[in-house]
Amino acid sequence: MNIGLTGGIATGKSTVSQMLVERGAILIDADVIAREVMEPGHPVLLEVRKRFGAGIIQEDGTLNRKKLGEIVFSNPKERKVLNEITHPAIRSEIKMRMANYEAAQPGCLIVVDIPLLYESGLESMFEQVMVVYVPREMQLKRLMQRDGLTLEQAEARVGAQLDIERKKERADILVDNSLGLDKTELQIEDFWRNKGL
Numbered sequence: 001m002n003i004g005l006t007g008g009i010a011t012g013k014s015t016v017s018q019m020l021v022e023r024g025a026i027l028i029d030a031d032v033i034a035r036e037v038m039e040p041g042h043p044v045l046l047e048v049r050k051r052f053g054a055g056i057i058q059e060d061g062t063l064n065r066k067k068l069g070e071i072v073f074s075n076p077k078e079r080k081v082l083n084e085i086t087h088p089a090i091r092s093e094i095k096m097r098m099a100n101y102e103a104a105q106p107g108c109l110i111v112v113d114i115p116l117l118y119e120s121g122l123e124s125m126f127e128q129v130m131v132v133y134v135p136r137e138m139q140l141k142r143l144m145q146r147d148g149l150t151l152e153q154a155e156a157r158v159g160a161q162l163d164i165e166r167k168k169e170r171a172d173i174l175v176d177n178s179l180g181l182d183k184t185e186l187q188i189e190d191f192w193r194n195k196g197l
């Protein structure tokens, strides 16, 4: 059994995925895979360097994430270029890991955390999609606080994704993470108890 887990940036996907892991789910995190394909020597990073120039690579050979982030979050054309390089590799790695886990641990719930699940049209990979929701104003506030961003920087990141209200409308399972963590925990407990039905 699998679910896709999504939401907007900083709406609480990691918070919710940890609650599911604590109950026995297996987690595949697209952000972690996205970092792996950007490691020195990986063909994806070589391609990114070719397109964006040597200036985005630091002296030790690692990606300057801040610099590339500034480029792609302020420019939709550059973001599209980056997505076209990175997304196919991330997607095939997710599919491979899902197949491996399904074979090794049949019956386990596999949770795949993908921030851009709807933007990339990946719904059909999953039995159900869970959306972690908070209203936009709260999303901006939590993002600024967690990452030390200005309002302008936070708005650029939020604006690079499908509006959270649209994701809410499309959810198979909706988790409202706008209240206390205890309230979110109750919703996850409820989902976990009824997931086999």
Ligand SMILES: CC(C)(COP(=O)(O)OP(=O)(O)OC[C@H]1O[C@@H](n2cnc3c(N)ncnc32)[C@H](O)[C@@H]1O)[C@@H](O)C(=O)NCCC(=O)NCCS
Residues within 6 Å of the ligand: 008, 009, 010, 030, 031, 034, 038, 064, 065, 066, 068, 069, 072, 079, 082, 083, 086, 090, 114, 115, 116, 157, 160, 161
């Ligand atoms: C641009 C990069 C270098 C910025 O790195 P940084 O460390 O500042 O951010 P981080 O990777 O932790 O991402 C934080 C969040 O930003 C959002 N985000 C990241 N990339 C994108 C993107 N291309 N479009 C929209 N939102 C994005 C996601 O919600 C993600 O959870 C990095 O995000 C990246 O390599 N992005 C391309 C791969 C990608 O699309 N990843 C996200 C989905 S798998």
Ligand SMILES: Nc1ncnc2c1ncn2[C@@H]1O[C@H](COP(=O)(O)OP(=O)(O)OP(=O)(O)O)[C@@H](O)[C@H]1O
Residues within 6 Å of the ligand: 007, 008, 009, 010, 011, 012, 013, 014, 015, 016, 031, 115, 142, 143, 146, 177, 178, 179, 180, 181, 184
């Ligand atoms: N119910 C809550 N009440 C208050 N703060 C919360 C709640 N849930 C999460 N947070 C805080 O909001 C921030 C964003 O949460 P989290 O990191 O889980 O989001 P995310 O969706 O995984 O983010 P990203 O898209 O960047 O991966 C964190 O600082 C987290 O501690």
